[in-house]
Amino acid sequence: MAENPVFALVDANNFYVSCERVFQPCLQNVPVVVLSNNDGCVVARSNEVKTLKVKMGTPWFRLQKLAQQHGIAAFSSNYALYADMSQRVVSVLREFSPELEVYSIDESFLRIESLSHLYGGTQAMGQMIRARVLQWIGLPVCVGIASSKTLAKFANHLAKKNPCFAGVCDLNALSAEDRENRMGKTPVSEVWGVGRQIDARLAKLGINTVLDLYNADLKMIREQFGVVLERTVEELRGNSCLELEAVVPAKQQILSSRSFGMPITSLPKLQEAVSYHVSNVAGRLRAQGSLAGAAHVFIHTNRFREDQPQYNGSITVPLPIPSDDSRVLAGVALRGLKEIFRTGYEYKKAGVMLALLSDKANRQGSLFAETQVQNGRGERLMAAVDSINAKFGRGSVYLAAEGTDKGWAARADKLSQRYTTRWDELPVVS
């Protein structure tokens, strides 16, 4: 690697909203929100909605009046669509640099120092990235360029907020004076790694802007906040501490949980929901080639209902032999559920987490297990389940324990089509 890294952070603008707009051009210049699972909260807002001061995470039911007044269009989250659009963006970005880290569904870091000369410099390269993603995928993105990831994040923030950058901010191209000036005007809470708690503690020390943190005493930060924030300060000063992670490490835990569309009181319905989550996590477990050593099951009542008795039950059940078989995992999860279930509560949410994951390739046998089922039938069954679901869509085959009516399923009343992943939902031009 070159000695002086240059990172580019490519971040889509209002990603979920922009995905909806690609296939419904009539949504341009209209206020649009995308809602969380169960159509609960606002998780993405168009610029028009941000102008109306609607905050991230606002419950949708509190916005009814405003939505009517301003004609806000709302959508259920359509992860099939967003995930596919995300992959398309990444495939375009890979052509610009093979050193790429997919950081989230709408953000990627690129190392560009050895390639930018091909485009006539870093800023020109940034503009080229923007133009190509817009033309080929239809999504607007902004690019932040700097000598550390934390600074690239900051640069991206500047690119989004200041039209003068035309969507690409290269921090290295600004004068030191200009940089400090902009740091001085940006609240420290915008810094990557500074959340609510740290922001409040920094404020007590008189550290309010990015520049204040940039100038803070390193030793004091280390002593009072720990190594993480110390690294952040180093990164703000241009000393790259966080490397690009091009290889996606295997997950250490895999979680599936969901609020119910309606309150549930009975054990059988909870068993269905838990079985559904087991299918979900087990599929992802097999996809990354791991085995689970324990299953954690939890059920919650609705914490917002102060008028109702509350109960949070959870249990971790170890597996005698690590497994990736949906039936085995469902067995232990359902056993756990029976232990934590209490009657007399209205449950709102259930979930399953797989933990103590290990690499299947280095499987550890058991000394005591009687006749380990090593004849491969379970393996072949799970492989068949996975390939059928890959070919015909998730849920084409599922555990009988999941039930057939799924009355507890989350609400998704405002779902758009899966334009890019289903033949029967392709956009039609008439």
Added chain:
DNA sequence: TCTGGGGTCCTAGGACCC
């Protein structure tokens, strides 16, 4: 009526070892 889901990393403290 109605309030998301899925992750990671670090630290402190306790248990335990010789």
Added chain:
DNA sequence: TCTGGGGTCCTAGGACCC
């Protein structure tokens, strides 16, 4: 009177991210 020193591992909880 008087009770060591140097570790590792694990877990729970808290912070952060999108």
